[in-house]
Amino acid sequence: MQYFLVALAMAAREGGHSSLLPHVESCLWNLSPETMVNPEIERFKVWPTFRDREPFRAAMSAEGREGLREEFPANLTKNDSLRRVGVEHPHDRIDEWLGEAEGDERGLN
Numbered sequence: 001m002q003y004f005l006v007a008l009a010m011a012a013r014e015g016g017h018s019s020l021l022p023h024v025e026s027c028l029w030n031l032s033p034e035t036m037v038n039p040e041i042e043r044f045k046v047w048p049t050f051r052d053r054e055p056f057r058a059a060m061s062a063e064g065r066e067g068l069r070e071e072f073p074a075n076l077t078k079n080d081s082l083r084r085v086g087v088e089h090p091h092d093r094i095d096e097w098l099g100e101a102e103g104d105e106r107g108l109n
Contacts, residue, residue, distance in 0.1 A: 002028065002046050003059065007090035010064050015098045028060070059087050 005028050012020040025031075029043055036042040048056045058071045068087060 002044075002056075003087045004090045006060050006062075007087045008094050010062075010087070011091050011094040011098060014064055015095065017098060062087075065091065 005024055009021060009024045009028065012018070012024060028045055030036070030045060033039040033043065041047060044057075044060065047053070055072075059068065062068045062071050065088065
């Protein structure tokens, strides 16, 4: 779910749909670092098991698709490739949906 939400946030940011961002980001991040003992970890709403932490942190913190590609080049292990696809594939579908919604009279708001 977190990978889908970060893909939605990336697509909204890149597509100029800033009205979606506060709603999505409130599901991704704890927003009160002053109440945290370890903000680097506690800022995430969900924290994975030990072996998945570094790829998770990298995917969640990537700046858009290019950041994902820089963080996860094509020669990754099978697990890391799936993580990249776990964000990039939903991003593609969300881009399609946002493009369709722009032509919809109901809009995104």
